[in-house]
Amino acid sequence: MRNRGRRGQNGSNSETNGVVIHTEGLRKYYILGAETVRAVRGVDLEVKRGEFVAIMGPSGSGKSTFMNLIGCLDTPTGGDYWLNGRKVSELSDDQLARVRNRDIGFVFQTFNLLPRATALHNVELPLIYAGMSSRERRKRAEEKLTLVGLADRMDHRPPELSGGQRQRVAIARALVNDPALLLADEPTGNLDSRTTMEIVEMLAALNQAGQTIVLVTHESDIAAWASRQIHLNDGLVERDFENEGKVN
């Protein structure tokens, strides 16, 4: 695939001028019976490489829908979306699957690890779908698991790990394909306050190292760690500001 080697380092790509996310009038409408639900009503947004963006908003604000669009899990009703310089708003299901595989790393609230697979195999999974050889896969997965501090837990299965450890496996999995964008959806929603800090600090550290992160949360003290906050309300951007009082 194009530029794999170069982009693989830290998400840099000369064609994109350092812009990872660019949306113009992004919309998503659902039809529920006779009613049309306008979940996202036209969002213009630009996220540059190396940013740490927190997306906030009350429930029903459209932030989950927006995050699904950004994560290429869903296709927009209207508007355009460029991810890492590539227009992805008009791609087919399978093309989107490939984009998710190569350019996006997901961290979910519920971890979403495969319970029967070892930590190592869970982390290898995106590389399997990328068609990488098993030796290369293993090397990369071990690297990322070491990065998140789980070098001694590689052969454990998720049920044998604590919540924080599981989320760290998920972060290693999200990082393993060196994605342009790390997308975290309420990553601390299922964790106690101590592990929450652990995970947030880890995300901050990754951002320090150059990783672009978009974090969806409804907790302001977690959003406080981001360099920029975007508040959604009623399917529109309500506020978008640099985080002056940023932790760190």
Place this chain on the structure above:
Amino acid sequence: MFILREIVMVAMASIRANALRSGLTTLGIVIGTAAVITMVALGEGAQRQVQEQIENMGTNILTVRPGQGFFRGVASGSRRLEEDDALALRDQIGHVYEIAPEIESRYQVTYARSNSSNSIVGTWPSFFSLYNHELEHGRFFDEGEVQGRRRVAVLGSNVPDDLETPGGLLVGRTIQIRGIPFEVVGVLREKGGAMWMQPDDQIFIPLSTAMYRVMGGRDRLRSIYVAAPSPDELDPAWAEIDRVIRREHRILPTEEADFSIQQSSDILETFNETTQTFSLLLAGIAGVSLLVGGIGIMNIMLVSVTERTREIGVRKALGATRKTILFQFLVEALVLCVLGGILGVAGGFGAAELITRLYGSSTAVAAEAVAVALGFSAAIGLFFGIWPARRASILDPIDALRYE
């Protein structure tokens, strides 16, 4: 492809994780396949047996039997087939064909303190060569003994057992047939029977002796056998026989004959067809059970897809395409079915062997049946796996991830 390995491994892991469920589901395929193999083996065995019988009876032999005569459309009583007819055949076409008349009746046979009831056949010496009989002991009777109405007997291979005396010891001894003393001159080698013919249980004596000394002047033949030099020459033989007997019986070629000419293997062919139909029916029933097994597979695959909705969502989020997911579930169904198929074939072999041992009916597991059963179980895996797999592949990743 590296993905292929993952797909197969995931399928195997999933089957192992639900070992009991997978095992029970596969059982349907195992039983279905085993049933197909066993039934086909039984049918095949029966057919081979018939084939052997046909060869035993000779594929080149025509049988002339007396039949109903008709005069101006009214049945005029059963017409006879007599020694003269056989003689006429021998005189006129004997240089090309072998002719042997047969007269038969069942009588009590005694030797020492043993006695049994056997089918006594009066015939000519040509009978033995016509049916390729071989001797275990002694000799056949000859033409001179027929001319002289001698009381000599050649025993079928089972007769010494009936008389509780070893065959070797019987040669040269005297047995009583219907109280009439006969000298045993030979004992035949075992021949094996075919349908109504059981030569191993019969006693053969000269035709003339049978007609005039044993059966009290009865001169109605049961049949006349005519052997053509090869199976290809049966048609001209048929025409020759028809011509000769019609002249003997003074029947015009345009009139209905009062005798029939049959090819003995015809009857077996008919039997063969019946067997074939029957075994097809059995295999069909077995096939239905295989089909039911397939529905079981589909059921369990649907359960599996529902159970693993979330896993499917995760895999899709991480970059699995529809095709990858489709293949994953298809391979799982395929592995279940082929595994069941292999076990079923083994079970079928076992069952066929068991039937052979318990009931002595011959079975033959045909290579084609194995191939067909395996292919069929794989096809069932594909057929019944595709729908659940498709359902998995078109799951929306968002819904799948949210699924509890």
